[in-house]
Amino acid sequence: MTAIAQNRPQPWKAEQVRQDDSWILRLTAEEVDGVRAALAHAKQLDKPLLSMEQADFPLPEVSRRALQAAIDMTQQRWGLCLLKGFPVDEWTEEETRLAYWGMSLYMGVGRTQNRASQFINDVRDAGGEYKVKGGRGYNTNAGLDFHQDSCDVVALLCRRTAKSGGTSKVVSSLALRDEIQKRRPDLIPVLQSPFFHSYQGTQDPTQPPYYRLSIFGTHPEYFAARTNRKNTVAAQRDFPEIPRLTEAQIEALDLLDELMPSDEFCYSMQLERGDLQLLNNYVTLHSRTPFEDYEDPDLKRHLLRLWLAIPGSQPLPDSWVEYYGDVRAGSVRGGVRGSSITEEFLAYEERQARAMNMPFEPWKPYITKDEMDAYIATTQSGAVPA
Template sequence: MTPRLLETACEWTADDVADPATWTEQLSAPEIAELEAAMAVARARSDDFLEIGKADFPLPTLGARLKAIESDLMDGRGFVLIRGLPRDRWTNDDMCLAYWGIGAHLGRPWPQNAKGHLLGDVTDHGKALDDPTARGNELGQIGLDYHCDGSDLVGLLCLRTGASGGLSTVCNSVSLHNRLVRERPDLAAELYRPQPFDYRGEQAPGRAGWYLMPVFTEHGGRLFVRLIAPYILASQRHDDAPTLTDKAREALDWMKAEADSGRHAVIMDFRPGDMQFINNHHVLHGRTPYVDDRAAGKIRHLKRLWLETEVLAERPEMFTNRMGSHWAQKRVISRLDAVS
């Protein structure tokens, strides 16, 4: 195939997003009150988050603002920081319920792992970097390279920060794609071909430990991206996985170098109560290394949502929410408390 430029209106540079005011949405006191009223409605409906949907979490005013944010996520900048949940007076359960309800206004939950987590955790799970089953959300202290998750949108809610570090980084993958098409169309074409990804031990019973998926896909004039370079490289531990071509390795190196250059990236510092939402197809995310102080209770802990947006009328089959997969056989709300 001959790759072409896609969604140029969604390209941005670091200079375009240098002012945090352009991507920070501060919740007002009336909106917090509206959230608390919605939480009361939801709790009257059920104490099980899995039974709480958009209709059970009414946001007559904030809902319209979230709709505008959703539009910007899918057809604009591709990321947002929503600030202002009162972490100082809300419990973990309060925080998670408000986050779940806001997420319900942005999309349908998507299972994140073989445990069936619809609300998951990004914190130090005590797994080692060389553990072939470890996934990024389970690895503590280290930084994470730019990547995207397996859904339309990914949301992160900050419950606690660590002692230091752990800055969130986002990078515009539309800009990276289009720059690669302009400068190295041969490498772009290689990333449109299916690449092997490591399942990290979470494949269905009896299935291979890897799967095939392109990094770039064009569908309906839109760009869809699935880039997790460590998983692509880790696929080579399986004897039956296709061998990565030299050109694929060169293309992955190009993507990493360009993302790490900072020319299309922004760094933000999470505060407890912050919510970040990202369009996985247009924006990569990562983090800087961090330090926890367990004795002082300063343990970095984020809650995660993967969401299927209603904005996309259709998407490639490989980007669908597979609620019939083995990952969805159990539907679980994780209530991990990293401090316990």
């Protein structure tokens, strides 16, 4: 293995992560003071979040380096980082949101996350349901299936913890691949072939309600994985026109479901107030346990979530362009467009891409709903699609 390859994410099992805490970083007093000063400046400006630029949240170099080190770590050995010590107990909810967004201006380009095209999400129990048509996990208190989010790095800032539960669980998809290669090598090509997945209503109105994506990528140098069985099952349930899962595909999904929650592969961590968890979505999967909340609204579990495209991201397989929009290393990609993209967001993402020196192309659907309908009709007729 070359020195460059060694610095990329590597497979790991739970015990290895427990024994080596190099992926955990803690802010110094000076770094925290830099965030405080930038927040005070931004509060005086009172600009809308999408209008903000780095100059509106003037982090000193020492604080910038701390954020950069955390982002860089997601692209290295473990594929994850926990940055501790943000003073969330000093801040109101809106101050926390402003500080978090201001810091994101130094980390990457935020992506929209749901059908409402929101670019910063509140992860808390809002009475939602998870395993229903269109259900999402972030607004429920349910335990979640292992999955990857639709971006280079998912960032969770913990503002309030639950009364009990809500444990974060992380698995190395590289280690899963190695285990499947050992146990069932015949399933590797199955996982590298396209599956149909439901958008759960988060697509742009011009897009079909489902997309094709392999669970394991086929890039010749960089491994990537993406799976969320709930969305694969939803596609089978809601769209009778798409191909049915084969016996081999079901076997592959069942084997993943067996491996992911096991003590050997699954590492559990309890996020604390002021923790920022960063996960590389191509080499880790994550879930959480159910949680019980406090009655007092001011004490209820609350995390703020960003989906980020980052400058140091890896290239993706060419076939993943249908979902991610751009597969070039370090490009602005990912997210789900939803149905409420605004001109303000479009201006933000282009401006922020320039600030981060990231390749950027204005979004357009790789395949439209009409084109997908034609493709499905062709496959149903038995003809070979073009």
